[in-house]
Amino acid sequence: MAHRLHADGVTLRYDKRLISTGLSVAIPDGSFTVVIGPNACGKSTLLRALSRLLPPSTGRVILDGRSIGELPAKEVARRLGLLPQSSVAPDAITVADLVARGRYPHQSFLRQWSNADEDAVAAAMAATHMTDLSDRLMDELSGGQRQRAWIAMVLAQETPILLLDEPTTFLDIAHQIELLDLLADLNRKGRTVVAVLHDLNHACRYASHLIAMKDGAIVAEGRAAEIITEQLVEAVFGLPSIIIADPVSATPLVIPKGRPVPAIHTPDSRKQSA
Ligand SMILES: Nc1ncnc2c1ncn2[C@@H]1O[C@H](COP(=O)(O)OP(=O)(O)O)[C@@H](O)[C@H]1O
Ligand SMILES: [Mg+2]
Numbered sequence: 001m002a003h004r005l006h007a008d009g010v011t012l013r014y015d016k017r018l019i020s021t022g023l024s025v026a027i028p029d030g031s032f033t034v035v036i037g038p039n040a041c042g043k044s045t046l047l048r049a050l051s052r053l054l055p056p057s058t059g060r061v062i063l064d065g066r067s068i069g070e071l072p073a074k075e076v077a078r079r080l081g082l083l084p085q086s087s088v089a090p091d092a093i094t095v096a097d098l099v100a101r102g103r104y105p106h107q108s109f110l111r112q113w114s115n116a117d118e119d120a121v122a123a124a125m126a127a128t129h130m131t132d133l134s135d136r137l138m139d140e141l142s143g144g145q146r147q148r149a150w151i152a153m154v155l156a157q158e159t160p161i162l163l164l165d166e167p168t169t170f171l172d173i174a175h176q177i178e179l180l181d182l183l184a185d186l187n188r189k190g191r192t193v194v195a196v197l198h199d200l201n202h203a204c205r206y207a208s209h210l211i212a213m214k215d216g217a218i219v220a221e222g223r224a225a226e227i228i229t230e231q232l233v234e235a236v237f238g239l240p241s242i243i244i245a246d247p248v249s250a251t252p253l254v255i256p257k258g259r260p261v262p263a264i265h266t267p268d269s270r271k272q273s274a
Contacts, residue, residue, distance in 0.1 A: 002029045004192070005050060005080070005161060010059035012045050012216070019045045020216035022059065027161070027209075032187040033194045034203040037213035038237055043196045044085050046213070047163050050194070051082040077105035081157040085165040085196070087150050089138040095149045096134040099124055102156030124155035127182055143170040151179065155186075162186070164195040168202070180206050204228055204251040212236050228252040 006026035012019045019042045027033050027050070035043050048054035049061055052068045061068040068076060081102070089098055102124065103117040125131045128148040138146060147170045154162060164183070168176040176199070184206055187193045197203045203210060204224035211221045214236050220227040233241045239256055246253040 003027060004029055004064050005062070007046070007049060007056070007061045008059050010049055010056035010061060012042065012049050012054060013057055014045075018216075023217065024059075025050075025211065025218060025221075027192060027194055029192055030187070030190065031192060031209040032184060032207055033192075033209040033211060034207035035194065035196045035211045035213060036198075036200060036203050036236070037219075041213045042216040043213055044165050045216075047082065047165050047194070047196065048084075051080055051163050052076050053082070074105045077157065077159070079159055080161040080163060081154040081159040083150055083154045083162075083164040083167055085169075089146070089149075091139070093138050094134065095125070095130055095136055095138060095141070095152075096121070098138055098149055099130070099134075099152045099156050102153040102158075105157060120156045120158050121152075124152040127155055128152040128179075144172060144175055147171060148175070148179075160190070161192045162194065164193070166196050166198065168197060168199070176202065200228070200233070200254045201246065201252075204253070205246060205249045224251050228254065 003026040006024070008024050009022045010024070011021050012023065023046070025046070035046065037043050045054065049056055052061070052071070052073065055069050063071060063076065063079060099121050100117070103113075103120060106117065107113070122131070125134055128151050130145070130148055130152050133141065133145060133149070138149060141149065147167070151164070151167055154164070162183070168179055171179060180202055183193050183195065207224055209221065210224050210227060212219045212227065212232060219236055220232055228243065230241055230243055233239055233243070233254055241257055242255045243252050244255065245251075
């Protein structure tokens with residue numbers, strides 16, 4: 001399998017805080033890769049390294065055969081779009097202006113705003129249902145609307161590779177599924193998608209390639225059906241669970257065991273109080 005984007009033996013750190021040591025990961029071209037793992041295990045750090053924001057202290061991240069650190073930022077941004085986990089918009093910017101910033105890597109002194117830019121912005125806003133909100137200020141939007149505006153900005157960048165850090169956080173369940181379906185469509189049309197997701201069942205449904213991380217390392221990777229087991233969920237999240245087949249997609253569906261359900265919710269107790 002071909003891999004335009006891979007990390008080879010990277011050590012990732014923030015000053016003295018070591019996050020990953022000798023980590024290697026390859027993103028299969030054309031895959032919908034989903035990264036899962038508990039809070040603070042290093043998912044965002046990995047995405048930052050893969051997108052050139054965080055230079056590894058050892059090892060290399062390779063994009064199209066070259067060390068990503070040697071490529072100019074704008075060139076990287078034409079091939080790879082990143083939606084960071086928490087993005088803060090500049091004050092008093094409209095949705096349309098924010099999404100238009102996604103076109104920056106395609107512009108130059110000689111090639112300024114063009115019809116191609118206009119089309120890309122319009123298509124990205126339509127895909128995320130933001131067209132009607134285009135004149136609104138970012139800080140006057142709900143969390144979910146704001147998130148969709150950011151996603152529109154990354155889509156407008158029209159990169160063959162998309163890296164999205166928790167794109168469904170802040171979205172209601174319908175908008176989560178809608179966004180995942182949109183990403184699946186983009187993936188079918190040829191884009192490589194890498195997303196960090198917290199919902200294991202969404203991850204199992206949508207990922208063609210799943211990467212499970214813990215403590216800065218990859219614990220398992222492959223197809224959901226191959227790697228998601230009760231043992232893995234326990235090992236990675238410390239969560240006892242039962243895994244059944246998702247009745248819609250037949251992919252693994254993780255049911256947390258949790259504590260026993262309080263008696264008030266059991267059918268017997270309802271009968272007694274009736
Ligand atoms: N800018 C930073 N400076 C120092 N430590 C950081 C920074 N960003 C993240 N960390 C730490 O690195 C670890 C991994 O963080 P992160 O990659 O964001 O985890 P995840 O995305 O899996 O929740 C955490 O312990 C976090 O506190
Ligand atoms: Mg994160």
